[in-house]
Amino acid sequence: MKILKFGGKSLANDGIEKVLSIIAGLAKTEPISVVVSARGNTTDELEALLEKASKGEDYTADFQQLKDEQQYNDSVSFESEFQLLEKLLEGVSLLKDYSPKTKDLVLAQGELMSAKLVATLLQQKGLESTFVDSREIFKTDAVVGNAQIINSISKKLTRDRFATISPNCVVVVTGFIASTEKGDTTTLGRNGSNYSAALLANYLNASELQNYTHVDGIFTANPELVPEAKIIRHLSYEEANELANFGASILHAKTIIPLIEKGIPLRIKNTFNSEDAGTLIHQESVQEGIKSISVIKDNALIVMEGRGLLGKVGVDARIFKALAQKGISVSIISQGSSERGVGLVVASKDAKLAKAAIDEEFSHDFYTNDVSSVSIVEDVAVISIVGQPLATFHHPYNALIRNQIVPLLINNAVTGKNVSLVLKTEKLHKALNVIHGEIFGVSRRINLVIFGKGTVGATLIDQVIAAHDNILHRKNISLRIVAIANSQQVLTNAKGIGSHWRSAFDKEAVPYSFDTLQAFVDKHHLENLIAVDVTASKTFVDNYIPLIKSGYDLVSANKIANTISFDFYQELRKTLKQHQKTYLYETNVGAGLPLIDTIRLLHHSGENITRIKGIFSGTLSYLFNTFSAENKPFSEVLQHAINSGYTEPDPREDLCGNDVGRKLLILARELDLGNEFTDVKIQNLIPEHLREGSVQDFLQRLDEFNAPYQQIKEAQAPDHVLRYVGDLHGDLASTETVQLDVSLVSVPRNSALGQVKGADSIFEIYTESYGDNPIVIQGAGAGASVTARGVFGDILRLAEKSRF
Numbered sequence: 001m002k003i004l005k006f007g008g009k010s011l012a013n014d015g016i017e018k019v020l021s022i023i024a025g026l027a028k029t030e031p032i033s034v035v036v037s038a039r040g041n042t043t044d045e046l047e048a049l050l051e052k053a054s055k056g057e058d059y060t061a062d063f064q065q066l067k068d069e070q071q072y073n074d075s076v077s078f079e080s081e082f083q084l085l086e087k088l089l090e091g092v093s094l095l096k097d098y099s100p101k102t103k104d105l106v107l108a109q110g111e112l113m114s115a116k117l118v119a120t121l122l123q124q125k126g127l128e129s130t131f132v133d134s135r136e137i138f139k140t141d142a143v144v145g146n147a148q149i150i151n152s153i154s155k156k157l158t159r160d161r162f163a164t165i166s167p168n169c170v171v172v173v174t175g176f177i178a179s180t181e182k183g184d185t186t187t188l189g190r191n192g193s194n195y196s197a198a199l200l201a202n203y204l205n206a207s208e209l210q211n212y213t214h215v216d217g218i219f220t221a222n223p224e225l226v227p228e229a230k231i232i233r234h235l236s237y238e239e240a241n242e243l244a245n246f247g248a249s250i251l252h253a254k255t256i257i258p259l260i261e262k263g264i265p266l267r268i269k270n271t272f273n274s275e276d277a278g279t280l281i282h283q284e285s286v287q288e289g290i291k292s293i294s295v296i297k298d299n300a301l302i303v304m305e306g307r308g309l310l311g312k313v314g315v316d317a318r319i320f321k322a323l324a325q326k327g328i329s330v331s332i333i334s335q336g337s338s339e340r341g342v343g344l345v346v347a348s349k350d351a352k353l354a355k356a357a358i359d360e361e362f363s364h365d366f367y368t369n370d371v372s373s374v375s376i377v378e379d380v381a382v383i384s385i386v387g388q389p390l391a392t393f394h395h396p397y398n399a400l401i402r403n404q405i406v407p408l409l410i411n412n413a414v415t416g417k418n419v420s421l422v423l424k425t426e427k428l429h430k431a432l433n434v435i436h437g438e439i440f441g442v443s444r445r446i447n448l449v450i451f452g453k454g455t456v457g458a459t460l461i462d463q464v465i466a467a468h469d470n471i472l473h474r475k476n477i478s479l480r481i482v483a484i485a486n487s488q489q490v491l492t493n494a495k496g497i498g499s500h501w502r503s504a505f506d507k508e509a510v511p512y513s514f515d516t517l518q519a520f521v522d523k524h525h526l527e528n529l530i531a532v533d534v535t536a537s538k539t540f541v542d543n544y545i546p547l548i549k550s551g552y553d554l555v556s557a558n559k560i561a562n563t564i565s566f567d568f569y570q571e572l573r574k575t576l577k578q579h580q581k582t583y584l585y586e587t588n589v590g591a592g593l594p595l596i597d598t599i600r601l602l603h604h605s606g607e608n609i610t611r612i613k614g615i616f617s618g619t620l621s622y623l624f625n626t627f628s629a630e631n632k633p634f635s636e637v638l639q640h641a642i643n644s645g646y647t648e649p650d651p652r653e654d655l656c657g658n659d660v661g662r663k664l665l666i667l668a669r670e671l672d673l674g675n676e677f678t679d680v681k682i683q684n685l686i687p688e689h690l691r692e693g694s695v696q697d698f699l700q701r702l703d704e705f706n707a708p709y710q711q712i713k714e715a716q717a718p719d720h721v722l723r724y725v726g727d728l729h730g731d732l733a734s735t736e737t738v739q740l741d742v743s744l745v746s747v748p749r750n751s752a753l754g755q756v757k758g759a760d761s762i763f764e765i766y767t768e769s770y771g772d773n774p775i776v777i778q779g780a781g782a783g784a785s786v787t788a789r790g791v792f793g794d795i796l797r798l799a800e801k802s803r804f
Contacts, residue, residue, distance in 0.1 A: 037110075134175070140188075214271065237259065263282075319344070402580060563662040612727075617659060625758065682742040683744055
């Protein structure tokens with residue numbers, strides 16, 4: 001015989017025909033019995049009616065709605081159940097109160113109506129079927145709300161009752177409910193219908209228990225909260241029991257025990273996808289390792305603190321005694337060895353009563369100041385990682401901290417294979433996704449917010465989207481652009497913005513504000529956030545510190561943050577350290593070249609860097625490489641650079657030398673020098689009389705560059721060329737003695753600087769160990785594609801770093 005159990009969602013109006021079809025199909029091949037829950041939300045609705053009646057509120061409309069919902073088929077009469085409910089509710093309304101015994105009797109009607117309906121509908125389909133009220137066969141103690149089965153009596157009654165029924169008859173049994181030996185109705189607690197089915201399977205020596213629900217089986221996490229959750233095909237009894245104890249919603253904590261006794265397999269299946277094999281729970285585990293992440297919500301944390309408890313014996317005993325007297329269960333307890341602080345997790349509904357009980361028990365200790373406070377932290381949840389050994393727990397824990405999720409408590413099971421975290425419920429959804437991505441080998445999601453969609457920004461966006469599948473395949477990292485913003489608007493999509501982002505931005509972008517963006521991020525519980533600044537905005541850097549505090553790592557092509565006041569520079573680093581965030585900005589100096597990384601590595605390893613010299617601007621590199629190599633007027637070369645897009649719209653922004661000065665200052669600060677931009681000596685390449693005025697006026701007067709620059713060119717020594725060079729030199733151990741110079745110099749044509757061609761940049765790094773032979777880094781120093789690729793590289797470095 002197989003036992004089939006159907007949950008409330010399966011038996012709702014949109015699922016009941018599917019239930020009947022499954023039963024009919026299996027009944028053709030072997031004997032079956034069916035255990036049913038109350039249909040849909042019936043149990044919740046009955047409880048709500050009780051509450052309304054106890055408060056003296058009008059419940060008649062709700063009661064009528066319940067009656068209408070239950071009347072799925074006119075041939076099935078629930079008149080006796082409705083009359084009993086009406087009588088009970090009238091009494092509760094008059095008394096303004098109800099007993100637990102009354103509540104059990106009211107809730108029992110949901111299962112009774114469900115079983116009667118299913119049995120009748122099966123008969124109408126031509127199947128032999130009968131309804132059995134489980135109160136006749138399951139006997140319990142007198143504890144209401146969560147009664148304990150008396151096995152010896154229940155087993156005999158069950159076997160005797162079924163002995164009178166034909167093997168070909170489909171028996172439909174009420175779940176969740178039982179009765180005392182005196183006949184008083186009791187219930188078996190949360191998800192008690194699963195327990196009813198397991199008991200029935202045990203008593204009747206069933207070959208298998210099939211539990212039909214609204215999901216395909218047991219998943220590595222709740223798929224409604226974690227879309228990437230994967231189904232678990234096999235679990236051992238022990239693993240399933242752990243999941244049940246730690247809140248797996250489709251298992252009752254006592255369900256597994258009757259099955260273990262007889263070695264009866266339990267299969268979790270989806271009513272609405274019954275062809276799927278589901279999850280099979282049986283004797284042996286298929287493989288070791290972490291199985292699932294389960295959640296218990298609607299909890300509160302009771303915190304008792306007191307210096308006077310240090311070294312005192314029996315504190316825990318007193319706490320548990322006080323709570324036991326009030327019927328309060330503790331799911332997790334955590335304390336230091338000193339017992340100065342004790343944390344207890346209880347159901348939210350019990351929190352105030354628990355605090356009052358502890359206050360009363362320790363009233364004298366308050367008087368003597370041994371206990372200083374007992375407080376309640378409301379609205380907490382428990383995440384349990386079933387199968388998680390403490391030895392590797394640092395991986396999910398570090399991932400949580402990187403996402404600014406700090407657990408209130410951490411508890412390790414005695415077996416050493418389960419770790420539970422207590423945290424605020426508002427952090428639950430995000431925490432689940434972070435942990436699941438860390439431990440189950442699914443692709444790690446990295447959520448990018450890109451600020452700036454100009455030339456470099458647009459190129460970067462296209463590069464990231466085009467590379468998504470390749471990176472997912474090679475690195476198991478899913479890079480998703482979830483927001484694109486400019487100074488006025490922002491386009492968002494929690495599932496990732498696609499290749500048609502330009503048209504989507506035009507149609508769907510909304511007014512941008514930091515608060516609007518953060519509300520979107522919070523709403524969708526986005527984890528592993530990276531803010532990417534590809535603007536040149538002086539004001540946007542004001543957002544850096546708020547972004548860090550909100551959980552973002554930073555990648556930036558914007559030099560401003562690293563070159564404004566040293567006070568801000570230090571504050572930014574301090575905030576990064578406090579929040580354990582990373583800020584990468586390789587493209588600030590060398591576009592796509594690995595310059596900053598190299599200097600940082602040398603400096604942090606203790607290498608004494610004595611000088612850094614080079615051509616920092618790809619634009620000016622092209623300008624003077626061409627001017628030195630060709631017999632053309634300076635204005636002609638400059639005009640070609642402008643036409644080719646090498647310069648800013650106002651070429652004076654390149655020619656003034658400030659950009660090179662900022663880059664040189666960034667390198668000085670990488671060496672822990674506290675220089676300001678005013679310390680950089682910059683040779684402005686623009687003749688003084690051309691520095692003011694409109695861009696249009698300037699562009700019409702380019703030939704005024706020719707005479708002075710031709711004179712400089714002709715004044716050089718033989719076989720020399722002009723280069724615009726940044727030079728960090730002097731005593732690099734002191735801010736006061738270091739020199740930062742940006743100037744036009746003449747160098748030998750066959751030197752490293754002299755051999756640079758096109759728009760390449762080159763950097764010479766002199767160190768104490770390398771002496772006169774510098775480390776040379778050379779390559780493309782300009783261009784939107786090169787800069788975007790450099791930013792992309794920083795993003796990938798951050799994404800890779802988040803794996804450790």
